[in-house]
Amino acid sequence: SSFPPAAEQTIISALKGIHALMGSAVQPLLTSVGDAVEAIIITMHQEDFSGSLPSSGKPDVPCSLYMKELQGFIARVMSDYFKHFECVDFVFDNTEAIARRAIELFIRNASLIRPLGEGGKMRLAADFAQMELAVGPFCRRVSDLGKSYRMLRSFRPLLFQTSEHVASSPALGDIIPFSVVIQFLFTRAPSELKSPFQRAEWSHARFSQWLDDHPSEKDRLLLIRGALEAYVQSVRSREGKEFAPVYPIMVQLLQKATSALQ
Known part of the structure; x- marks a missing residue:
């Protein structure tokens, strides 16, 4: 650098100040975008995933309505707001932080869907693929999202695997927290085994x-343990002779x- 060290330090600290100012200037926008993304994702629970596979063996729709809405919203936000900023890296x-959070929320809510039929699984699998496209505008490359991206990729095959394989x-x-996977296995249980x-x-x-x-x-697993214990009590109180096939697998995973x- 051609600047004297003292001048260089002054410039660096001034740049840090500007960067912080930029951050606080866009924070309200980032927060509202994040909130809107979450609000759209949670509407997946208003859709019906209980359907069986159509006779053609292919899902009727390429992806769900909430996913189309999410893709449209993110594309619009990027073109209407963020594209005007010249500091692309900034x-x-x-926005990559919003993308990571969006993926986390997507997987969280996808794991809560009950009931989930074979047709529903196909559509949800399509949503997983579309989710990569949805958050694409928020990222330099979707694979840059690291663990969130790997989790998105790793969870999708679980939809079609047996509980033992899962x-x-x-x-x-x-890559995928145990609590998320056990939560997902509740969807394979009878309604008596409540999530x-x-x-x-609670609402979703x-x-x-x-x-x-x-x-x-630890906290999340404790909550799951409580739900499993309540199920055991429920079966015993009606003098049931056996537990749902998925129950021992869930207990084993919990342990x-x-x-x-x-």
Whole structure:
């Protein structure tokens, strides 16, 4: 550098100040975009995923309505607002964070869908593929999203695997948190085995907020444990002779997850 060290330091600290100012200037916009993305994703629960496979063997629609809305919204936000900023790296640093959060919320909500029929699985799998396209405008490259991207890629095949295969997936724990996978297995259980949020009589949005407030895997697993224990009590109280086939797999995963935390 041709500047004296003192001048260089002054410029660097001034740039940091400008960067911070830029950050606080766009923060309200980023927050509202993030909130809107979440609001769109959570509407997936208003759609019906319980359907069986059409006779053609192919899903009727390439993806769900909420996904089309999400894609349209993100594309519009980028062209209407963020494309006008000249600091491209600054924009992507901020929008990539929204993309990571969007993927996390998408997988979270996808894992909560009940009931999930064979046709619903096909459509949800299409949504997983479309999700990559949806967050594309927010990123330099979608693969730059790191763990979020790997989680999106790893979760999709689980939709079609047997519960035993899901439980032995190498992605568990490392890429996909155990709590998310166990949560997903509730969809394969009879309605008597209530998901944690159903047992608590929470809406999907309320449960999503709880998960945000309890990022620790330990807390999340405790909530799941409570739901599984309530199911055992329910079966015993009606003097049932056996548990749902998926139940022992969920218990086994819960034990594995708990010991991984030790």
